[in-house]
Amino acid sequence: MDGLQLQSLVTNEGEVRLSLVRVPVTEPGPDEVLVRIDATPINPSDIGLLFGAADMRNAKFSGTGADAKVVAPIPEALRRAMAPRAGQSLPVGNEGAGEVIKAGANAQNLLGKTVAILGGAMYAQYRTMKAADCLPLPAGTTAAEGASCFINPLTALGMIETMRREGHTALVHTAAASNLGQMLNKICLKDGIQLVNIVRNAEQTKILRDIGAAHVVDSSKPSFMDDLVAALTDTGATIAFDAIGGGRLAGQILTAMEVAAVRKMKEFSRYGSTTYKQVYIYGMLDTGPTELNRAFGMAWGVGGWLLTPFLMKIGPAEVGKLRQRVANEIKITFASHYTKTISLAEALSADAIAVYNKKSTGEKYLINPNMGV
Amino acid sequence: MDGLQLQSLVTNEGEVRLSLVRVPVTEPGPDEVLVRIDATPINPSDIGLLFGAADMRNAKFSGTGADAKVVAPIPEALRRAMAPRAGQSLPVGNEGAGEVIKAGANAQNLLGKTVAILGGAMYAQYRTMKAADCLPLPAGTTAAEGASCFINPLTALGMIETMRREGHTALVHTAAASNLGQMLNKICLKDGIQLVNIVRNAEQTKILRDIGAAHVVDSSKPSFMDDLVAALTDTGATIAFDAIGGGRLAGQILTAMEVAAVRKMKEFSRYGSTTYKQVYIYGMLDTGPTELNRAFGMAWGVGGWLLTPFLMKIGPAEVGKLRQRVANEIKITFASHYTKTISLAEALSADAIAVYNKKSTGEKYLINPNMGV
Numbered sequence: 001m002d003g004l005q006l007q008s009l010v011t012n013e014g015e016v017r018l019s020l021v022r023v024p025v026t027e028p029g030p031d032e033v034l035v036r037i038d039a040t041p042i043n044p045s046d047i048g049l050l051f052g053a054a055d056m057r058n059a060k061f062s063g064t065g066a067d068a069k070v071v072a073p074i075p076e077a078l079r080r081a082m083a084p085r086a087g088q089s090l091p092v093g094n095e096g097a098g099e100v101i102k103a104g105a106n107a108q109n110l111l112g113k114t115v116a117i118l119g120g121a122m123y124a125q126y127r128t129m130k131a132a133d134c135l136p137l138p139a140g141t142t143a144a145e146g147a148s149c150f151i152n153p154l155t156a157l158g159m160i161e162t163m164r165r166e167g168h169t170a171l172v173h174t175a176a177a178s179n180l181g182q183m184l185n186k187i188c189l190k191d192g193i194q195l196v197n198i199v200r201n202a203e204q205t206k207i208l209r210d211i212g213a214a215h216v217v218d219s220s221k222p223s224f225m226d227d228l229v230a231a232l233t234d235t236g237a238t239i240a241f242d243a244i245g246g247g248r249l250a251g252q253i254l255t256a257m258e259v260a261a262v263r264k265m266k267e268f269s270r271y272g273s274t275t276y277k278q279v280y281i282y283g284m285l286d287t288g289p290t291e292l293n294r295a296f297g298m299a300w301g302v303g304g305w306l307l308t309p310f311l312m313k314i315g316p317a318e319v320g321k322l323r324q325r326v327a328n329e330i331k332i333t334f335a336s337h338y339t340k341t342i343s344l345a346e347a348l349s350a351d352a353i354a355v356y357n358k359k360s361t362g363e364k365y366l367i368n369p370n371m372g373v
Numbered sequence: 374m375d376g377l378q379l380q381s382l383v384t385n386e387g388e389v390r391l392s393l394v395r396v397p398v399t400e401p402g403p404d405e406v407l408v409r410i411d412a413t414p415i416n417p418s419d420i421g422l423l424f425g426a427a428d429m430r431n432a433k434f435s436g437t438g439a440d441a442k443v444v445a446p447i448p449e450a451l452r453r454a455m456a457p458r459a460g461q462s463l464p465v466g467n468e469g470a471g472e473v474i475k476a477g478a479n480a481q482n483l484l485g486k487t488v489a490i491l492g493g494a495m496y497a498q499y500r501t502m503k504a505a506d507c508l509p510l511p512a513g514t515t516a517a518e519g520a521s522c523f524i525n526p527l528t529a530l531g532m533i534e535t536m537r538r539e540g541h542t543a544l545v546h547t548a549a550a551s552n553l554g555q556m557l558n559k560i561c562l563k564d565g566i567q568l569v570n571i572v573r574n575a576e577q578t579k580i581l582r583d584i585g586a587a588h589v590v591d592s593s594k595p596s597f598m599d600d601l602v603a604a605l606t607d608t609g610a611t612i613a614f615d616a617i618g619g620g621r622l623a624g625q626i627l628t629a630m631e632v633a634a635v636r637k638m639k640e641f642s643r644y645g646s647t648t649y650k651q652v653y654i655y656g657m658l659d660t661g662p663t664e665l666n667r668a669f670g671m672a673w674g675v676g677g678w679l680l681t682p683f684l685m686k687i688g689p690a691e692v693g694k695l696r697q698r699v700a701n702e703i704k705i706t707f708a709s710h711y712t713k714t715i716s717l718a719e720a721l722s723a724d725a726i727a728v729y730n731k732k733s734t735g736e737k738y739l740i741n742p743n744m745g746v
Contacts, residue, residue: 048643081668084641245667268457270421271679284667292663292675294618294654295454301676302665306644309672 001025003125004066004369006344008050009089014079016054018070018348021089026128030104033131035115038143040096040122041336042347042356042365043151044283049092052085053078056357061350068348093122093367097137097146107131114141116149116327123344125369135323141330147366148179148336151307153326154319155282156184158310159241160193161322166278170194172232172240172253175285176216177204177361179336180243185213186333194235198228198249204361219249225256232260240279241305246286250279250302251293258296272297280305285359338366374398376498377439377742379717381423382462387452389427391443391721394462399501403477406504408488411516413469413495414709415720415729415738416524417656422465425458426451429730434723441721466495466740470510470519480504487514489522489700496717498742508700519700520739521552521709524680526699527692528655529557531683532614533566534695539651543567545605545613545626548658549589550577550734552709553616558586559706567608571601571622577734592622598629605633613652614678619659623652623675624666631669645670653678658732711739 002024009017028034052074059072074082095118103111115134121127137146163171173184176197188195189212196215197208208216215231217224231237238261240253254277261275277296282305292302311319326334339355339362346352347367356365375397382390401407425447432445447455468491476484488507494500510519536544546557549570561568562585569588570581581589588604590597604610611634613626627650634648650669655678665675684692699707712728712735719725720740729738 052643084635085643088641251662262457268461270425270458271681274682281667282671287667289624290665290667292665294657294660294663294677298655298677298679299682301674303674303676304667304671306671308644309647 001126004344005121005125006092006123006347007089008052008092010052010074010082010085010087012086014074014076016052016070016072016074018050020066020068020344020348022066023124025126028102028104028107028128030106031131032104032128033100033107033110033115033134034102035098035117035127035129035134036101037096037122037124037127037369038098039147039341040093040367040369041148041151041338042367043094043148044285044359045151046092046094046123047357047359049090051357052082056353059350059353061348065345068345070348070353091121091124093124094118094120095148095150096122096127097143097149098127098370099143100134104131110134110136113137114143114146116146118150123347123367123369125344135327137327137330144338144341144366144368145335146330149323149326149330149334152180152183152336153334154311154322155307156180156187157322157325158307159184160187160191161314161318162280162305162310163193163239166239167276168237168239168278170196170235170237172196172198172237173243174198174240174249174253175200175243175283175361177207178243179364182207182211183334183336185211189213190333194237196228196231196235196237198253207362225252228253228256229259232256233263236260238275238277242279242281243283244286245281245284246288246290248291248293250281250290251296253279254296254300254302255293258300272299274299276300278302282306336364338364341366341368341371343367343371344369374499377717378494378498379465379496379720380462381425381465383425383447383455383458383460385459387447387449389425389443389445389447391423393439393441393717393721395439396497398499401475401477401480401501403479404504405477405501406473406480406483406488406507407475408471408490408500408502408507409474410469410495410497410500410742411471412520412714413466413740413742414521414524414711415740416467416521417732418524419465419467419496420730420732422463424730425455429726432723432726434721438718441718443721443726464494464497466497467491467493468521468523469495469500470516470522471500471743472516473507477504483507483509486510487516487519489519491523496720496740496742498717508696510700510703514703517711517714517739517741518708519703522696522699522703522707525553525556525709526707527684527695528680529553529560530695530698531680532557533560533564534687534691535653535678535683536566536612539612540649541610541612541651543569543608543610545569545571545610546616547571547613547622547626548573548616548656548734550580551616552737555580555584556707556709558584563706567610569601569604569608569610571626580735598625601626601629602632605629606636609633611648611650615652615654616656617659618654618657619661619663621664621666623654623663624669626652627669627673627675628666631673645672647672649673651676655679709737711737714739714741714744716740716744717742
């Protein structure tokens with residue numbers, strides 16, 4: 001038995017080559033199951049692995065069905081960064097869901113169940129997994145509903161858990177109208193946590209207002225900094241999670257936090273407030289440099305934040321609790337919305353890539369690897 | 374009894390005014406002592422409080438002796454930041470040393486002793502202090518030798534302690550030929566800690582080589598990044614203390630640390646290495662924005678580092694140990710060098726300010742408030 005798997009190869013000639021490869025299906029061992037993947041989302045983190053630093057505007061498309069292929073050049077300046085990947089055809093797709101169609105001796109309880117799984121190589125028709133790594137979905141949940149159980153839900157919960165563990169009581173989120181951002185709002189509303197949403201236009205403001213967000217600040221408005229200071233003063237948020245990365249936004253958030261903190265101080269200190277302010281950069285919608293004007297005293301930090309090291313840090317017991325909450329609330333708090341469901345071959349089409357590679361708010365694609373290529 | 378005290382006032386008209394003010398001397402209480410200040414250094418942190426954001430190139434000087442005065446304009450754009458200081462004439466001078474000339478009933482043991490003190494208002498002829506806050510210097514130590522017992526020594530020791538507490542084994546220091554940098558080298562050599570020194574020219578390299586520094590990297594050389602990667606590979610340093618602040622240096626250090634870490638990796642990860650890399654900015658020799666290109670994976674942090682919060686974090690018992698080490702080694706490891714000793718009035722002269730306000734490596738002034746104004 002074999003199945004199609006989407007792979008991304010960086011060649012020594014400086015190209016990214018995407019294709020569907022027929023790979024043998026591994027028989028499940030005693031503690032394993034074989035899952036037929038029926039739904040797997042295209043997350044920004046998947047797009048990074050799919051296209052790397054390739055210039056997709058100059059991509060070439062060929063073949064149809066199982067023979068669909070994409071070849072795209074990597075700009076000269078970015079080749080060195082991609083060199084470690086050269087020669088390896090990597091499977092793609094972080095998470096997904098589907099039906100358990102075979103199960104090892106110790107995993108018979110999962111046979112026929114719809115499970116959510118995390119662990120790479122999900123843009124494939126089949127995936128063999130450890131039973132312990134499968135999250136069984138509540139009865140009546142479809143694979144499409146359970147496809148995004150991990151990355152966005154655990155990232156949103158991870159932000160809140162990080163906020164708590166590092167002693168903050170409210171938080172800021174940028175690119176806040178994203179699927180992830182909407183989820184974060186639903187969690188915060190349910191759990192009574194104050195959240196300051198930073199968005200880039202009026203439409204995004206409306207999306208969040210419509211789901212009940214109390215604090216939405218539009219960075220395209222001239223009053224942005226004043227609005228942000230007001231929201232930070234109201235909420236006392238001193239930690240932010242930034243999906244943008246490049247530009248001045250991280251520094252602006254720290255500056256606004258400092259203004260809010262200084263207003264509460266009784267005495268002047270030329271080192272600024274003693275309120276510790278943190279921005280974690282977890283995405284790179286803007287790949288340009290991060291520019292910090294350091295007009296925010298000395299009690300601050302900026303750093304990278306990534307889901308996997310966070311989950312390793314809190315340990316399996318805590319991760320288990322978070323996962324269970326996601327499964328329980330998958331149709332409510334953690335519901336994801338997709339604009340379209342496509343096949344593996346369609347995922348390699350010019351039309352689909354032009355849409356999902358924009359990573360636009362409100363445009364998210366789901367792949368069904370078994371809908372026929 | 375009264376004495377002269379140097380004060381810095383920010384006016385509502387947007388000027389910084391420096392003058393010598395005759396203030397009454399507070400009689401020491403039962404647990405206090407009165408210290409005649411014989412030596413107090415001009416540290417970069419003092420210069421910040423002295424001049425604030427004033428444009429010293431357009432300063433006006435008047436009066437002589439106890440009537441010496443300086444008035445300097447604050448550029449329009451920087452006035453808002455200085456507004457919280459407006460109307461307060463602040464005493465200056467973080468640390469110093471001198472003889473205990475009066476002592477309360479419970480502090481008689483300190484009478485006649487030379488002590489080092491920290492706590493502001495040291496640019497003055499007299500200072501009343503809690504006896505517990507005085508660091509008695511070993512017999513045969515002059516006030517000049519003990520004047521810089523706190524800021525530089527505790528900052529250098531604090532960097533090493535921070536390195537240890539945060540799980541790093543070697544460190545990087547920028548502006549490394551400074552008084553503080555030389556002290557850090559002496560501590561590291563004595564304690565067997567690997568230190569990568571980043572300097573800006575060949576003279577600074579020589580200063581550090583002459584005191585035995587093993588790793589000196591010159592950022593003005595074309596081979597800077599390669600040299601830095603080599604030194605980081607040798608030492609395994611993953612934490613840096615940066616006195617510069619602005620520009621690309623902090624990001625270059627993180628990038629070089631990441632290159633050194635990736636070389637040791639067996640598998641490619643597009644999130645970069647899992648080696649956590651930290652840069653603490655503790656100075657602002659360059660007040661421009663910090664620019665981070667984020668070419669260093671996701672396991673990184675940049676933040677502010679300040680001595681006082683660090684000392685509060687480790688607590689009085691640990692601080693006591695560090696202080697005692699400084700007193701014990703004040704003539705060796707923690708010896709400071711000054712180019713000139715000046716009076717309070719001279720500290721307000723155009724000539725002296727032109728020199729000490731440059732904060733140049735190797736140019737450091739000491740004030741003796743009792744040498745006659």
